């Protein structure tokens with residue numbers, strides 16, 4: 173069985189084109205390294221800091237990433253895009269161009285002998301009520317319809333401004349682990365384990381690489397971190413899921429919040 177690659181939260185486009193391009197190049201190099209070894213690549217959301225597909229127009233940029241994704245798709249690698257809270261307005265461009273599967277909600281997946289539960293991670297678990305309200309508002313067809321008729325030069329500039337101001341898009345403040353009881357996604361995993369058998373939970377959204385066993389179970393909660401601070405990604409290989417940092421020797425243990 174080939175490897176499966178998981179990564180998320182590139183937030184391409186911010187804070188400026190030079191920094192974003194540097195990040196985009198790193199991501200492309202990583203995809204190149206694994207190009208021959210993977211069967212599937214899962215992009216778990218917030219690939220772009222803001223994204224919108226008009227009927228005939230899409231935001232400028234990201235051509236190197238698109239080239240790399242196209243070449244992976246042409247090699248037969250299956251791409252999977254999860255809509256994040258920053259790019260929930262994704263339509264069908266990536267399925268048309270890259271044969272990608274696009275998901276708006278978390279999915280359960282069996283790889284080898286393991287059950288995986290994967291998603292962007294936004295709006296799951298208790299709390300985050302302000303965000304949950306905004307998500308309902310922005311994902312409404314009416315909101316999307318009205319946005320569509322604003323000229324892109326104005327609409328995208330406005331939306332990018334608000335998108336960048338939201339706390340999940342800011343590259344400057346590193347997140348810290350708040351303890352198992354206060355981590356919404358950790359709580360969500362524990363609740364989910366009561367009704368389902370899951371070996372690995374994989375999310376993004378938190379902007380903090382996490383690799384930790386869940387209490388009273390053999391299941392593991394993995395957070396993919398981001399490419400603003402950490403350059404982290406996960407690989408499923410030979411029935412094991414591991415978290416790595418691009419360009420360093422760091423692995424699972426280094427991202428275990430309970431180990432320190």
Ligand SMILES: [Mn+2]
Pocket residue numbers: 181183217218256258340341377378379
């Ligand atoms: Mn994010």
